[in-house]
Amino acid sequence: xxxxxxxxxxxxxxxxxxxxxxxxxxxxxxxxxxxxxxxxxxxxxxxxxxxxxxxxxxxxxxxxxxxxxxxxxxxxxxxxxxxxxxxxxxxxxxxxxxxxxxxxxxxxxxxxxxxxxxxxxxxxxxxxxxxxxxxxxxxxxxxxxxxxxxxxxxxxxxxxxxxxxxxxxxxxxxxxxxxxxxxxxxxxxxxxxxxxxxxxxxxxxxxxxxxxxxxxxxxxxxxxx
Amino acid sequence: xxxxxxxxxxxxxxxxxxxxxxxxxxxxxxxxxxxxxxxxxxxxxxxxxxxxxxxxxxxxxxxxxxxxxxxxxxxxx
Numbered sequence: 001x002x003x004x005x006x007x008x009x010x011x012x013x014x015x016x017x018x019x020x021x022x023x024x025x026x027x028x029x030x031x032x033x034x035x036x037x038x039x040x041x042x043x044x045x046x047x048x049x050x051x052x053x054x055x056x057x058x059x060x061x062x063x064x065x066x067x068x069x070x071x072x073x074x075x076x077x078x079x080x081x082x083x084x085x086x087x088x089x090x091x092x093x094x095x096x097x098x099x100x101x102x103x104x105x106x107x108x109x110x111x112x113x114x115x116x117x118x119x120x121x122x123x124x125x126x127x128x129x130x131x132x133x134x135x136x137x138x139x140x141x142x143x144x145x146x147x148x149x150x151x152x153x154x155x156x157x158x159x160x161x162x163x164x165x166x167x168x169x170x171x172x173x174x175x176x177x178x179x180x181x182x183x184x185x186x187x188x189x190x191x192x193x194x195x196x197x198x199x200x201x202x203x204x205x206x207x208x209x210x211x212x213x214x215x216x217x218x219x220x221x222x223x224x225x
Numbered sequence: 226x227x228x229x230x231x232x233x234x235x236x237x238x239x240x241x242x243x244x245x246x247x248x249x250x251x252x253x254x255x256x257x258x259x260x261x262x263x264x265x266x267x268x269x270x271x272x273x274x275x276x277x278x279x280x281x282x283x284x285x286x287x288x289x290x291x292x293x294x295x296x297x298x299x300x301x302x
Binding site: 060065068097102103104107109110111149 | 234238239241242245286287288290292293
């Protein structure tokens with residue numbers, strides 16, 4: 001089976017190679033690479049990943065300029081067609097700035113850049129990104145961010161919780177995120193944004209492999225589709 | 226035409242940068258500071274006749290994130 005995935009690289013992305021390696025390790029197929037200035041995505045995609053980093057230097061706001069780059073029009077169109085889209089860290093910021101996910105990512109409440117492995121709780125194992133986990137499962141995934149403080153108004157937060165769209169929650173307060181939310185799904189369930197880095201937890205040499213089940217879930221969803 | 230766009234976090238949105246500056250001011254001995262909010266000033270030099278609608282669209286599409294920020298457009302004389 002060939003798994004047609006793509007990793008989008010923006011100027012300043014620095015987790016794109018890690019993402020590509022993780023996808024190839026789990027799916028067995030190297031993802032196609034796409035550059036921010038490309039207007040078109042490869043056709044027949046099974047999965048789109050927006051990696052972490054500091055797109056366009058995060059000069060205006062994290063993810064703001066990337067969200068308006070040419071390739072994002074194609075990513076939005078693909079997301080609307082139901083293609084699974086995963087945004088990690090800066091990729092999550094890009095997805096909120098692009099309006100593909102609700103809310104915004106503010107500066108960490110403690111002002112510090114946080115770089116360590118954190119405990120997460122899987123809040124919803126029914127999504128195509130999380131079926132390989134159990135609801136309530138505790139996992140350990142690294143974070144590395146300065147602007148990971150998830151914000152949305154109370155009505156939006158209530159809706160996300162009520163609709164099972166909080167995918168992951170920090171087991172402890174890490175960055176000030178509203179309700180300790182670490183990752184959210186869009187209403188159709190095919191777009192996931194999260195600040196922690198599952199692609200940095202797919203090999204024993206990483207110190208943990210709790211991120212592997214996320215990629216396995218996506219690959220499995222394709223096989224069953 | 227010079228245009229200034231003032232972007233600030235909405236009231237109620239935590240501003241850690243403002244809080245840090247607040248602490249620093251108090252550390253310098255200034256008292257009576259109720260609150261500090263840090264925003265961003267963006268200066269544009271645009272063609273004369275650039276419409277208000279275009280300026281507003283620039284703010285909504287890119288310069289401000291209206292989920293968390295307010296903006297104010299000021300045309301310099």
